[in-house]
Amino acid sequence: MTSPASVSYGGGPRIAVIGAGVIGLACALSLRRGGAEVTVYDRHPSSGEGASGRAGGMIAPAYEAARGEAGDAFFAFALQSARLWPGFASDIERLSGGSCELDLSGTIACAATPAEADGLERLALACEGRGVPVRRLSRAEALNLEPLASPDLHAALHLPGEGQTDAGRLVWRMTQAARAQGVRLVFDQPVDRVICASEFILPNGARADQVLLATGFSLQEVRFERPDGEALDAEAPRLHPVKGHMLALAPSPAAPRRVVRFGSGYAAPKGRWTLVGSTSEPGETDPAVRPEAVEALASRLFQVLPGLKGTPEVMSWTGLRPGTPDGAPVIGALAVSGVFAALGHYRNGVLLAPATGELTARLMLEGRSETVPAAFSPRRAGIRDTASHSQSDC
Numbered sequence: 036m037t038s039p040a041s042v043s044y045g046g047g048p049r050i051a052v053i054g055a056g057v058i059g060l061a062c063a064l065s066l067r068r069g070g071a072e073v074t075v076y077d078r079h080p081s082s083g084e085g086a087s088g089r090a091g092g093m094i095a096p097a098y099e100a101a102r103g104e105a106g107d108a109f110f111a112f113a114l115q116s117a118r119l120w121p122g123f124a125s126d127i128e129r130l131s132g133g134s135c136e137l138d139l140s141g142t143i144a145c146a147a148t149p150a151e152a153d154g155l156e157r158l159a160l161a162c163e164g165r166g167v168p169v170r171r172l173s174r175a176e177a178l179n180l181e182p183l184a185s186p187d188l189h190a191a192l193h194l195p196g197e198g199q200t201d202a203g204r205l206v207w208r209m210t211q212a213a214r215a216q217g218v219r220l221v222f223d224q225p226v227d228r229v230i231c232a233s234e235f236i237l238p239n240g241a242r243a244d245q246v247l248l249a250t251g252f253s254l255q256e257v258r259f260e261r262p263d264g265e266a267l268d269a270e271a272p273r274l275h276p277v278k279g280h281m282l283a284l285a286p287s288p289a290a291p292r293r294v295v296r297f298g299s300g301y302a303a304p305k306g307r308w309t310l311v312g313s314t315s316e317p318g319e320t321d322p323a324v325r326p327e328a329v330e331a332l333a334s335r336l337f338q339v340l341p342g343l344k345g346t347p348e349v350m351s352w353t354g355l356r357p358g359t360p361d362g363a364p365v366i367g368a369l370a371v372s373g374v375f376a377a378l379g380h381y382r383n384g385v386l387l388a389p390a391t392g393e394l395t396a397r398l399m400l401e402g403r404s405e406t407v408p409a410a411f412s413p414r415r416a417g418i419r420d421t422a423s424h425s426q427s428d429c
């Protein structure tokens with residue numbers, strides 16, 4: 036456990052960020068840039084041990100155009116965040132001295148069955164309706180862009196505005212960038228209790244003026260209490276888990292050139308492997324890998340990229356997406372003064388990290404609550420419900 040050292044920052048508010056996932060780190064970077072004295076706490080010995088280090092790394096707003104259940108404000112936020120990504124990545128790269136492996140070469144979405152072709156047509160119409168670039172591809176055009184795709188595809192789209200990063204490496208770079216920018220990182224430090232007096236007191240004795248919950252899906256809530264031990268209800272949202280399986284295949288000459296989508300799955304070429312994701316299992320908290328889930332994912336992949344059959348598996352893993360009943364994140368002030376939330380980014384935390392960081396900094400440093408869409412409010416209807424929803428994945 037790291038002990039609280041005294042670091043001088045020159046007068047900004049002291050902010051404790053709880054959670055070193057992609058959201059906590061993005062917020063920490065923006066808050067620090069805005070002049071705050073920021074300390075990030077995480078229960079694990081390193082960052083990215085929650086959903087963030089296990090994610091597919093898709094930066095995929097177009098898929099939200101078709102799903103649309105989280106509403107217009109959410110979709111606008113997703114597009115805004117995708118636009119922020121190149122600058123966000125180059126800031127992290129400058130500060131960390133290493134690459135975020137941002138790939139903006141777009142996505143080919145493939146349909147292996149007539150039903151999937153119908154789904155792609157709905158996606159194309161939704162993108163056109165929202166002004167998102169999309170192009171229907173003939174079979175020859177699809178094979179020209181992705182020569183190793185199946186020649187039996189029923190339909191294909193090119194989505195040039197989509198991107199990807201390597202989520203595991205991104206979190207590592209963000210951690211280095213945060214350190215370089217003067218953010219303090221305190222690992223191996225669960226924050227199960229925060230005492231609320233004239234200032235906030237963290238379990239390691241450190242003090243803060245404001246607290247940001249960026250805890251992702253967590254089975255244990257942070258308890259806020261008065262110095263006499265009386266509990267305070269911060270009215271934090273109740274998130275529900277949506278488990279996802281991921282599969283990494285060894286580098287192969289049959290790997291796709293860019294992200295290939297199939298149904299709700301994807302194959303993404305990363306420098307170190309081809310990443311295949313993902314399942315969507317609402318309500319499931321058991322982190323164990325189920326071999327049959329991985330096999331089902333692989334067999335759907337082989338319908339569109341048959342050349343990958345027989346490629347050795349490097350590893351498989353699972354993660355828990357932090358879900359909300361309406362699919363939109365929760366960003367805003369909670370019911371205890373000085374406590375804020377950046378939670379519930381569900382299947383899009385990587386995509387939404389840059390915009391969430393900026394929005395949270397405006398909210399916490401400038402008090403500009405009017406800039407946060409009502410659709411993200413911690414007080415919106417239904418957000419404290421525990422009922423899970425069953426949506427498809429990312």
Ligand SMILES: Cc1cc2nc3c(=O)[nH]c(=O)nc-3n(C[C@H](O)[C@H](O)[C@H](O)COP(=O)(O)OP(=O)(O)OC[C@H]3O[C@@H](n4cnc5c(N)ncnc54)[C@H](O)[C@@H]3O)c2cc1C
Nearest residue numbers: 054056078085086087091093226251279354383384385386
């Ligand atoms: C299989 C899978 C695939 C995904 N693919 C994509 C994708 O392609 N694109 C995309 O945009 N998103 C994707 N996501 C979603 C994305 O990973 C999440 O939305 C995002 O990681 C959420 O980030 P977070 O920082 O809120 O939570 P987390 O990454 O879970 O981080 C929360 C952190 O808080 C810490 N913590 C919790 N409670 C405490 C406490 N009391 N004290 C101290 N520390 C605490 C945890 O240890 C953890 O490190 C995927 C998720 C999964 C599981």
